[in-house]
Amino acid sequence: MSAPFAGTLFDLAGHVAIVTGGSRGIGRAIAERLAQHGANVVLCARKEAAAREVCDMINDRDGGRAIAATTNITRAVELDGLVAAAEAAFGTIDILVANAGLHIHVGPSAEMSDAVLEKTLDGNFHALRRLSQRLLPGMIAQRWGRIINIGSVAAHFGSGIYHSYTLSKVMAMQYVRNIAVEHGEAGVRANTISPGLIATDMAKDLLDDPQALSAEMARSTVGRVGRPDEVAGLVVALASAAGGYVNGQTIAVDGGQTIRYVA
Numbered sequence: 001m002s003a004p005f006a007g008t009l010f011d012l013a014g015h016v017a018i019v020t021g022g023s024r025g026i027g028r029a030i031a032e033r034l035a036q037h038g039a040n041v042v043l044c045a046r047k048e049a050a051a052r053e054v055c056d057m058i059n060d061r062d063g064g065r066a067i068a069a070t071t072n073i074t075r076a077v078e079l080d081g082l083v084a085a086a087e088a089a090f091g092t093i094d095i096l097v098a099n100a101g102l103h104i105h106v107g108p109s110a111e112m113s114d115a116v117l118e119k120t121l122d123g124n125f126h127a128l129r130r131l132s133q134r135l136l137p138g139m140i141a142q143r144w145g146r147i148i149n150i151g152s153v154a155a156h157f158g159s160g161i162y163h164s165y166t167l168s169k170v171m172a173m174q175y176v177r178n179i180a181v182e183h184g185e186a187g188v189r190a191n192t193i194s195p196g197l198i199a200t201d202m203a204k205d206l207l208d209d210p211q212a213l214s215a216e217m218a219r220s221t222v223g224r225v226g227r228p229d230e231v232a233g234l235v236v237a238l239a240s241a242a243g244g245y246v247n248g249q250t251i252a253v254d255g256g257q258t259i260r261y262v263a
């Protein structure tokens with residue numbers, strides 16, 4: 001007989017999550033929704049005030065508790081500090097949401113400097129890898145863990161102008177697949193969510209450019225830009241019992257733009 005029909009599939013009480021870039025945009029929605037479903041949350045950003053504000057909001061509500069840890073994810077030593085602060089506050093971290101991302105160069109591949117590529121890899125790939133390496137032993141010891149990488153649908157395509165961004169996102173996506181294979185039997189689930197166009201600060205330039213926006217919308221099947229909560233909902237599902245049989249996948253949350261053929 002299966003487990004009794006009690007509770008919900010999305011209950012995160014007793015779990016602890018790190019959410020990078022949790023002070024605004026997609027990461028903020030993720031932090032708030034994970035806490036709403038019961039997880040204690042450690043959110044990081046470079047600017048302390050905005051991160052603290054999100055924590056205050058979470059701590060004023062029912063659900064999990066939140067703390068902020070000022071961190072630049074491109075610096076390994078600061079990631080160590082983030083994990084130490086998180087463990088000191090809440091114990092074993094069993095959910096990692098690698099959300100913060102860098103998109104710092106748009107232009108021809110010939111103009112992608114070593115420095116740009118290295119910094120982008122630090123933020124979009126090495127932060128995920130470094131945090132995973134720190135957290136996986138704890139997840140494996142308790143035979144339960146979730147690694148959720150926030151990628152981008154941009155990395156599902158070739159691009160003539162998004163070089164460092166897509167390269168770094170593809171590396172992160174493949175890392176997640178490898179971790180899924182390596183540690184699936186130990187109870188770890190590792191997946192990537194690829195957002196399409198979501199209304200946040202990062203997307204502002206595109207949202208403010210009528211021509212670029214209309215090109216994006218031509219591929220959409222729903223005719224609108226996405227909301228941060230529409231990414232957060234899938235994070236909650238993947239982080240909870242609902243996501244127990246999903247491993248190594250890349251799931252687009254993009255209003256269907258990657259399935260549409262545009263003649």
Ligand SMILES: NC(=O)c1ccc[n+]([C@@H]2O[C@H](COP(=O)([O-])OP(=O)(O)OC[C@H]3O[C@@H](n4cnc5c(N)ncnc54)[C@H](OP(=O)(O)O)[C@@H]3O)[C@@H](O)[C@H]2O)c1
Binds near residue numbers: 194198
């Ligand atoms: N919005 C979209 O349309 C879209 C589409 C595809 C993929 N994505 C991906 O979704 C993720 C979140 O993007 P978003 O649109 O929510 O961005 P956003 O609104 O610009 O928010 C970025 C968050 O990350 C933090 N952050 C940025 N750089 C950081 C660093 N070096 N160290 C620590 N924290 C840092 C920011 O806080 P501080 O500035 O204080 O550090 C903020 O909390 C990214 O990985 C992005 O590539 C977004």
